[in-house]
Amino acid sequence: MITADEVGRFPGKLPRELGGTETSLVEQYDLIEALAHRDGSLGWNHTFMGSSAGIVAARLPDDGVAEVREPDGRWPRFCGTFPMTGIATPAPGGFRLDGRWGFASGIRAASWVACGATRSDDATPVWLVVPVTEVTVHDTWDSPGLARTQSCEYTIHDRFVPTSRTFAISGAPLRGGPLFSMPIQAYLTPDHTGVTIGCARRALEECARHSAGKQRLGSAQALDARGAFVRDLGRAHTQLASAIAHVRDVLARMDHADLVDPSLFLDARCAATNAAEIAVSVATFAYRNGGAHAVTATSEIGRAYRDAMTSSQHVHVLDDVYEWRGAELLR
Structure with a gap:
């Protein structure tokens, strides 16, 4: 099993270039099912935080990778809310981001969030990576099921995000093998x-x-x-x-x-x-x-x-x- 510090750190879902193992989907399933059999909230947060981290790791530009990587070289813990419920307004060198996102599983244990938004200029999608310290977490998770996931809502108001910390879900990934395509x-x-x-x-x-x-x-x-x-x-x-x-x-x-x-x-x-x-x-x-x-x-x-x-x-x-x-x- 895994320790508390390992929840959300899922090497099998990370590209090899960033220290991952790109574990097969079958092996991922077997681990996730075993964790959820022990505790549903544990299994949920470990895998969905791991998936968010893996998607970002495969698609973030190199300068963004260097910015978010931890000092010891480890890939940080992410939570992801990929629905585009934010508005990204172009600004010199990046975007100014506003919005409210829900179901941010694991946000209280994460260092970064990956959030979906619509560009204000051309209505195209963009995903942005923001430190958890720059978001306001709202204590909205009051579900009888998966109670310990703390899948709260959070808001961001007029926060600048550089282009280096943005990515697209479509197109070929920058890192990783078939798992990320x-x-x-x-x-x-x-x-x-x-x-x-x-x-x-x-x-x-x-x-x-x-x-x-x-x-x-x-x-x-x-x-x-x-x-x-x-x-x-x-x-x-x-x-x-x-x-x-x-x-x-x-x-x-x-x-x-x-x-x-x-x-x-x-x-x-x-x-x-x-x-x-x-x-x-x-x-x-x-x-x-x-x-x-x-x-x-x-x-x-x-x-x-x-x-x-x-x-x-x-x-x-x-x-x-x-x-x-x-x-x-x-x-």
């Missing part, structure tokens, strides 16, 4: 699926463990003696295993592809959405059978259930992908 949401596939499945797996395991001899008020039998529960437990385990196999198959194909083409990219989106749906179903089964204790703050079933539910709301999960896949099949 694939579409951003393909790059994020192990992040979201690993967290959601890891949380659901923890919920199911805790449910099975607590069912032994547990007899709810009004029930004629202990939970583990009820055929319906045993059957549904086996079904949930099988469904989760199928989601894991599906995700790992798609990730392995992306790992070995020279190019993540639109069809393979859609495979990744479908696998992630399907995994989220199964994870929510499995975690719900665990929660419903967890009894009154599952509603408490100290319940591992309850925490894993809430974390799975919250992670399933990420933009990576979209029912539209099934329509796109269906349309592709009908062509």
